[in-house]
Amino acid sequence: MSQPSKSELAILKILWAETPLSAREIQEKVGPKMDWSFSTTRTTLSRMCDKALLKQSSKHGVRVFSPCESKARTLSGVMREFFATVLEIDGPLPTAAFHDSKVLTEDEWLELDDLLNGGDNDD
Known part of the structure; x- marks a missing residue:
C-alpha cells in the first residue's frame, strides 16, 4: 500500500467518517480547510485512486469515492x-x-x- 501524503490523509479522514462521497462533497469539506480549488481536489482524488488509496464507484449516476483500506x-x-x-x-x-x-x-x-x-x- 502506498503511503498517503498530508493532504491525502485530510481526504481520507473525511471519507472514514462518511463514505462514499462525491468529489463535490469532498471539496465542500476539505476545500476551505486546505485552501483548495475544486480542480485541486479532483486532481488529488485521481492521484489517490492511482495509488490505490481510494476506489471509485457510481451512486445514482454520480462518481463517488471510498477508502480502499480501513x-x-x-x-x-x-x-x-x-x-x-x-x-x-x-x-x-x-x-x-x-x-x-x-x-x-x-x-x-x-x-x-x-x-x-x-x-x-x-x-
Missing part, C-alpha cells in the same frame, strides 16, 4: 514507516499513546494495535 490499516502503515525510518524502532510499537485519540474508536484502536503488534504485518 482507517486502522492505513494508519498502521503510516505509523510503521514513521517508527522505522524516523525513530528506528524495530520491536513492539507504542500504540498505547494513541488510545485516547479523538480520531480512533475503541475498536479501531484495538485493530491498530493488532496490526502493529499482533502479527498481521502485511502492509
Whole structure:
C-alpha cells in the first residue's frame, strides 16, 4: 500500500467518517480547510485512486469515492514507516499513546494495535 501524503490523509479522514462521497462533497469539506480549488481536489482524488488509496464507484449516476483500506490499516502503515525510518524502532510499537485519540474508536484502536503488534504485518 502506498503511503498517503498530508493532504491525502485530510481526504481520507473525511471519507472514514462518511463514505462514499462525491468529489463535490469532498471539496465542500476539505476545500476551505486546505485552501483548495475544486480542480485541486479532483486532481488529488485521481492521484489517490492511482495509488490505490481510494476506489471509485457510481451512486445514482454520480462518481463517488471510498477508502480502499480501513482507517486502522492505513494508519498502521503510516505509523510503521514513521517508527522505522524516523525513530528506528524495530520491536513492539507504542500504540498505547494513541488510545485516547479523538480520531480512533475503541475498536479501531484495538485493530491498530493488532496490526502493529499482533502479527498481521502485511502492509
